[in-house]
Amino acid sequence: MTVEDEIEIMGQRLNDKIRNIFGRSLHIREVDAGSCNACEVEVNALSNPIYDIERFGLHIVASPRHADMLLVTGPVTRNMELALLKTYNATPSPKLVAAMGSCACNGGIFGDTYASCGGVDKIIPVDVYIPGCPPRPQAVIFGLMVALDKLEQKIRKKEV
């Protein structure tokens, strides 16, 4: 199966989920909390003509105030901690947080040091972890689907 076929199948499933839960599209704000920039390479790849996630109803938006989900990369550095917190608070509820990449999951190779707080969940609540260094675009799309499942459960349990 080519990359294109893979994405087509995953994308359609993702699209159905988005329609079910949001009745519209999913708006994502990406936050680099201190990544090495390779995770950004893959987030940017999601919008290239091969993956083109826009066609499945996913939009990467310019402000947290427009976002349903934060996609956070990197270990949270001491110097970015406050900015991440402010971004989280600026995002309207119900909101989802996806930690993208090994660093965001648990600090990765940068660990927990004077300069790095470790994973994103040390600072804000995380709904889904997307491992990989960096995760391939396919893995990111899969991670987004898992996040949506989680939101669906939450809605059913009337948690949000």
Place this chain on the structure above:
Amino acid sequence: MNSIESIKKEFNTNVLEVSTSHNETYLTVKKELIVKMCDYIYHHLNLPIVCIFATDERKIDGSFKIHYVFSEVKDDAFIILRISIDEENPKYPSITNKIASANWYEREIQDMFGLVPQGHPDPRRLMNFEDWPAGVHPLRKDFDIKTKPPRVDGEYIYRRVEGEGVYEIPVGPVHAGVIEPGHFRFSVAGEPIINLEIRHFYTHKGVEKLFENISIDKAVFLAERISGDNSVAHAVTFCQAMEKIAGLNIPPRANHIRTILLELERIYNHIADIAGIATDVAFSFGAAHANKLKEDVLQLNERVTGSRLLRGMNTIGGVRRDIGGRKDEILLSLSIIQRDFRKLMEHLSSTPSLMDRIETTGRIYNDIAKGLHVVGPVGRASGIDRDMRRGHPYAAYKEFNFKVIVSKAGDVHARTIVRADEVCESVGLIEQALWSLPEGDLRVKVDKIPDGHALGICEAPRGETIYWIRTSGNKIERCKVRDPSFCNWLSIEYAVLDNIVPDFPIINKSLSLSYSGNDM
């Protein structure tokens, strides 16, 4: 007379000690004389200063050392001045007033080691933010990496431009696009920018301290993650420094493979930069086309090495995997990519709406570029004829033919053209390396790295990358990393002057600066 002899003659008894290892000559000198000597080497011998770093040697002789590294491409040599600074009197004369490119290095040393450059024109903090307590310096040996210093009150004072109709626009650290975090403070009068101040180091991850706290085999992986899209360049530079210390001769096949990987990395980075410029002038067709080409290279990378960003291939002593079996596939894919890329460039250069925005935009004049030691394609687009692949050759570059592309205009257009031509040179290099791929081993086995120190240098897609490593007891004692962006960031403050705010993103993109590599 060579440079070392000239220095000795000029400063005779003031040079306290001379030692040579590999192509590096270390001159220990009196700290009172450092300004004069740097000035002499820089202005009289005309050698650029490529790195300044400190080491904490209090355990050995009770002092700190600062090293000033000059590069002499004529003989592929490095001259390193070294001064000693006592703990009780942690001050030394600043050279920034004579050599502008020393600016950030001295401020970095001030934050990381607590050594104060006296007479520095801008002694504000750089890496330690205002909420960092005074007197705490992470790279001192008695600072434990796990320490979490408390946050204190403090304020960072920006330069202010005042006058009727002057407004400030603060941008960042969280930006609107998918880019890394950093802060920009514009002062504008209407649309034109009359001043820009950048504030970075939001992504400071304590990399240099981490190197001292992890095992040597893990360190290569850390090097790959300093500036993610320049993974190969960082890994190769790190490995080269280690191999120099260990006196290893890398098998020719490994050197060829390294060259191929380095050039693949250059190709996808340069195409990405061109895509970014097309995006920022809202030329969507060009951007989509360029982004597709970049994706083609990333997929080729993955097929050949298992990693879209070519990670995990390098190791101390050579490379981990062979790619020789994929020769035909690489050649075929690259020829298609190159054909499409040429078409794309023709398209871009015949699109007036794009050319209008990039010609004469974001000029960096040659004297500014020289003064700040701007490196890589950005420097070459401002007339600096400098490329480490030719100047301090490494891997297998000595064996191949390639042109170093230089332009004089210094604007966004020149930087685009330099990158575009470099892509074609890179394809040529990969072809040569594949056609002449020697048989033999992929790596030499290394059990233990002896005690020693050495420089590694490499021309990353963004420009010269430098590592200086000291090992002791099979561990890294000190690892100084100098990413090209650390040299280039300040040039943006000049490039934007007299340009309009809407052109800032294009200028920024054309400089292709890494935040993570800069902040470390």
